[in-house]
Amino acid sequence: MSIVEVKVPQLSESVAEATMLTWKKKAGEAVAIDEILIEIETDKVVLEVPAPSAGVLAEIVQPDGATVVADQLIARIDTEGKASAAAPAAAPAAAPAPAATAPAAAAAATGGSKSDVAMPAAAKLLADNNLKTGDVAGTGKDGRVTKGDVLGAVTSGAKPAAAAIPAPAAKPALPQVAAPVGSSDLGERPEQRVPMSRLRARIAERLIQSQSTNAILTTFNEVNMAPVMELRKRFQDSFTKEHGVKLGFMSFFVKAAVHALKKYPVINASVDGNDILYHGYFDIGIAVGSPRGLVVPILRNADQMSFADIEKKIAEYGKKAQDGKLGIEEMTGGTFSISNGGTFGSMLSTPIINPPQSAILGVHATKDRAVVENGQIVIRPMNYLAMSYDHRIIDGREAVLGLVAMKEALEDPSRLLFDI
Numbered sequence: 001m002s003i004v005e006v007k008v009p010q011l012s013e014s015v016a017e018a019t020m021l022t023w024k025k026k027a028g029e030a031v032a033i034d035e036i037l038i039e040i041e042t043d044k045v046v047l048e049v050p051a052p053s054a055g056v057l058a059e060i061v062q063p064d065g066a067t068v069v070a071d072q073l074i075a076r077i078d079t080e081g082k083a084s085a086a087a088p089a090a091a092p093a094a095a096p097a098p099a100a101t102a103p104a105a106a107a108a109a110t111g112g113s114k115s116d117v118a119m120p121a122a123a124k125l126l127a128d129n130n131l132k133t134g135d136v137a138g139t140g141k142d143g144r145v146t147k148g149d150v151l152g153a154v155t156s157g158a159k160p161a162a163a164a165i166p167a168p169a170a171k172p173a174l175p176q177v178a179a180p181v182g183s184s185d186l187g188e189r190p191e192q193r194v195p196m197s198r199l200r201a202r203i204a205e206r207l208i209q210s211q212s213t214n215a216i217l218t219t220f221n222e223v224n225m226a227p228v229m230e231l232r233k234r235f236q237d238s239f240t241k242e243h244g245v246k247l248g249f250m251s252f253f254v255k256a257a258v259h260a261l262k263k264y265p266v267i268n269a270s271v272d273g274n275d276i277l278y279h280g281y282f283d284i285g286i287a288v289g290s291p292r293g294l295v296v297p298i299l300r301n302a303d304q305m306s307f308a309d310i311e312k313k314i315a316e317y318g319k320k321a322q323d324g325k326l327g328i329e330e331m332t333g334g335t336f337s338i339s340n341g342g343t344f345g346s347m348l349s350t351p352i353i354n355p356p357q358s359a360i361l362g363v364h365a366t367k368d369r370a371v372v373e374n375g376q377i378v379i380r381p382m383n384y385l386a387m388s389y390d391h392r393i394i395d396g397r398e399a400v401l402g403l404v405a406m407k408e409a410l411e412d413p414s415r416l417l418f419d420i
Helices: 102-109 120-128 147-155 198-213 226-243 250-263 307-323 396-411 414-418
Strands: 003-007 018-020 036-041 046-050 055-060 073-078 216-224 270-272 275-277 284-286 288-290 293-295 336-340 359-363 367-373 376-390
Touching: 198 293, 216 396, 226 307, 226 376, 226 396, 250 284, 250 307, 250 336, 250 359, 250 396, 250 414, 288 307, 359 396, 376 396, 396 414
Parallel strands: 284 336, 336 359
Antiparallel strands: 003 073, 018 036, 036 046, 055 073, 216 376, 270 275, 288 293, 359 376, 367 376
16 A cells, blocks of 8 residues: 555645635545645635545545645545445435436435535534435535535425434525515524635625725726727727737726826835835736635736736636636735726725725726717716725825826827827
8 A cells, every 4th residue: 555645735925724625536536646636715715636646535634624724634545546346335225306416416326425515514404404415406516515405405305315303394595585475474584604715704804904904085087988999999800810819998997007107106005014115016906706705816017018918817817716716926916906896887886995005996887978078968988987095195186186197098098108
């Protein structure tokens, strides 16, 4: 027997511990080299743990949901072992629920215990109701059984495989809640308690930190997006053909922001104790929504990037965010951020500064509105811009003029060519 240890990968200096998510393999199953065994969530990113060698997963040392640190032993692989042939025979007698997803059905067929394919809260609820994972259809990631799945199964009358004790009544799962019709009696009012992920807890911590340490003030302006829209329409086909990516609006906002930051460097600065730290570079954070929460990857040296470079990088970050593949180094640093709530239909907002930065630009949905030009009422595609800034170091004059510089660059993109 030759044993290879599987350990937690190195974490960043600012991350002390991480949480194990769900094992993709069970003890006794064969694994291939570099096959992903489990994902580990930190307060910044989700890390994949690949198998360091091919063989059989001999032992799982740390279960789903465990808190671990860098280099901690979490499993052992027997490089000379053979997969257990008895595992499928250990399947529960009862057939899985008809509505089981393919991953859940496969997990049940291999006889996995509730700790293998059930979330921690679901595992406890399964035990309380004398159920096994094979009795419940899993709708979570990779067929995991969630608390809602168990509640729904219990409500619909699911029976344990060896049911000698009747399952106690439970409240209906949250997705099944419906408002009462024609009755003043509200009846049962279901709730579901879900622990915050490490990433969500970190987001909450940083937002509170921002509001408690910065003197946040927001200035607003409106911009006529017609020139940008016309320029984009004019060159879209040739741009896509040349660079292999569509010309979006974010590259214009990034360029306009850098244009303004060069004119008013304090907006690109940060507070360091009793000092103001002026940055001689422009690292622009782009707020991106992901299934696990808001993340802000960085466009480094954005002033040196072309429109195509910006669009390609934003597309890459968007894909990585959706797949949970963003690295810590891609979200570290930044001197200024842009948040585009317009993609979700937002009309106006006051964005919160991303520490230790001192300002952030909020972009919103572009809508046709009636505006006055040269004494005449005309229809123009207008966008409201909002810039929140730290009033400790940025005065209203610099903030307002900085936002006006962004507005002017968007309304006359040729300014970006001549830096005026």
